[in-house]
Amino acid sequence: MTRREFPKGFLWGSATAAYQIEGSPLADGAGASIWQRFSHTPGKTVNGDTGDIACDHYRRYADDVKLMRELGMQAYRFSVGWGRVLPDGNGRVNEKGLGFYDRLVDTLLENGIEPLCTLYHWDLPEALDNRGGWLNPDIANWFADYASVMYRKLDGRVKKWATLNEPWVVTDGGYLHGALAPGHENLFETPIASHHLLRAHGAAVKAYRAEGKNQIGIVVNIEPKHPASDDPADIAATKRADAYMNRQYLDPIFFGRYPGEMKEVFGEAWPEWPAEDYALIQQKIDWLGLNYYTRGVTKADPKAWPVGGRNEPPKGAVLTETGWELFPKGLTDTLVWMKERYGDLPLYVTENGAAMKDPPIAGGRVQDQHRVDYLRTHLSAVNDAIKAGVDVRGYMVWSLLDNLEWSLGYSKTFGIVHVDFKTQQRTPKDSARFYAEVIASNGGAA
Numbered sequence: 361m362t363r364r365e366f367p368k369g370f371l372w373g374s375a376t377a378a379y380q381i382e383g384s385p386l387a388d389g390a391g392a393s394i395w396q397r398f399s400h401t402p403g404k405t406v407n408g409d410t411g412d413i414a415c416d417h418y419r420r421y422a423d424d425v426k427l428m429r430e431l432g433m434q435a436y437r438f439s440v441g442w443g444r445v446l447p448d449g450n451g452r453v454n455e456k457g458l459g460f461y462d463r464l465v466d467t468l469l470e471n472g473i474e475p476l477c478t479l480y481h482w483d484l485p486e487a488l489d490n491r492g493g494w495l496n497p498d499i500a501n502w503f504a505d506y507a508s509v510m511y512r513k514l515d516g517r518v519k520k521w522a523t524l525n526e527p528w529v530v531t532d533g534g535y536l537h538g539a540l541a542p543g544h545e546n547l548f549e550t551p552i553a554s555h556h557l558l559r560a561h562g563a564a565v566k567a568y569r570a571e572g573k574n575q576i577g578i579v580v581n582i583e584p585k586h587p588a589s590d591d592p593a594d595i596a597a598t599k600r601a602d603a604y605m606n607r608q609y610l611d612p613i614f615f616g617r618y619p620g621e622m623k624e625v626f627g628e629a630w631p632e633w634p635a636e637d638y639a640l641i642q643q644k645i646d647w648l649g650l651n652y653y654t655r656g657v658t659k660a661d662p663k664a665w666p667v668g669g670r671n672e673p674p675k676g677a678v679l680t681e682t683g684w685e686l687f688p689k690g691l692t693d694t695l696v697w698m699k700e701r702y703g704d705l706p707l708y709v710t711e712n713g714a715a716m717k718d719p720p721i722a723g724g725r726v727q728d729q730h731r732v733d734y735l736r737t738h739l740s741a742v743n744d745a746i747k748a749g750v751d752v753r754g755y756m757v758w759s760l761l762d763n764l765e766w767s768l769g770y771s772k773t774f775g776i777v778h779v780d781f782k783t784q785q786r787t788p789k790d791s792a793r794f795y796a797e798v799i800a801s802n803g804g805a806a
């Protein structure tokens with residue numbers, strides 16, 4: 361094993377999301393989310409899987425925090441179920457829902473684990489979706505009001521906030537391709553939802569500056585886009601794919617403008633926006649979260665909405681169970697690119713992991729060597745970015761637990777801890793043992 365030095369104080373942790381692990385979606389006065397509705401709509405998820413129970417984390421959180429401590433975790437990135445706290449999406453606060461996150465944060469701190477809080481991880485209150493959701497310009501204020509409720513309750517104990525998780529997936533999955541809640545397939549709605557997500561992000565950051573005393577950022581999924589060949593059509597499609605996924609959200613935040621290719625991508629569906637929107641979106645942020653899984657290889661294809669290019673991993677590529685190419689160098693390249701394009705602000709890898717075909721439990725072990733190898737190569741890639749001068753401050757493995765992989769249900773498992781969904785028994789996999797060694801050696805075991 362090569363010794364890999366990570367900076368002193370590098371933050372090692374794991375990540376999850378409310379709807380994927382909590383269960384009890386309507387308990388204690390919680391309001392339904394769009395994922396409650398979507399997962400209960402026949403045909404929307406594999407096997408009709410829902411988050412009704414999931415990992416039962418709403419009730420088992422104390423044991424899960426204890427498990428994090430046993431693994432030596434220093435941080436835990438979780439998300440808040442907006443509807444649990446504001447059942448109608450705005451207005452009255454559900455104190456019991458807020459109380460869950462209050463207890464979770466205290467339990468984490470009592471166990472020496474830093475809480476990182478994501479305000480929005482895809483589970484919009486159904487009540488707000490019924491009023492247009494991300495298509496209603498008022499959602500920027502709804503989101504900022506909800507964020508302020510959370511700041512008042514948790515800021516100080518939570519020192520790192522993220523407004524949104526992966527706005528690209530929210531819109532590409534939820535408004536364009538219909539694969540995710542709320543399940544729309546509408547080219548015209550997609551850029552409108554994106555713009556309102558960015559305005560909501562800006563409004564929440566502005567609200568934080570008025571009363572927060574710590575740090576706030578945003579979490580984006582980025583993957584390097586490479587042309588399938590040197591055919592000019594492939595190269596042009598790759599540029600559009602890069603703009604659409606990788607630059608569409610951070611360019612407005614850092615430069616106050618969308619990438620020029622967006623007009624090409626959306627054509628007549630691409631709207632114009634007023635200058636004051638960009639001023640709101642451009643609120644200064646303190647840190648950036650990168651969710652990295654894979655790279656994209658783009659092949660020109662006029663039928664492939666909306667960039668006119670489809671993802672085509674090269675022959676011989678090794679794929680995970682979700683069909684994503686193993687490409688750890690892309691993590692190094694992306695971290696370097698983010699620093700060079702957006703400046704030297706603190707970066708955190710807020711998600712990185714893989715769905716692998718795990719062997720069944722045998723003798724109390726899950727020998728997920730593929731996942732160990734994935735983590736080892738990607739941690740090495742993070743270390744390469746640090747050596748290249750990128751200010752990477754932490755790494756959160758996706759995910760702590762096997763959980764509800766959205767529309768794929770429980771059929772795909774990303775956890776370093778196995779969950780038996782019949783008994784709710786947690787079993788650390790070999791990858792959890794490996795990760796515990798990595799943490800204990802500050803990366804040396806990678």
Ligand SMILES: N=[N+]=NCCCCNC(=O)[C@@H]1[C@H]2[C@H](O)[C@@H](O)[C@H](O)[C@@H](CO)[C@@H]12
Binds near residue numbers: 380525654711774
């Ligand atoms: N081709 N291709 N491209 C890959 C595009 C990745 C987009 N999906 C994500 O990043 C989601 C993120 C989410 O936060 C989490 O809630 C999900 O459980 C994980 C695993 O799916 C990842």
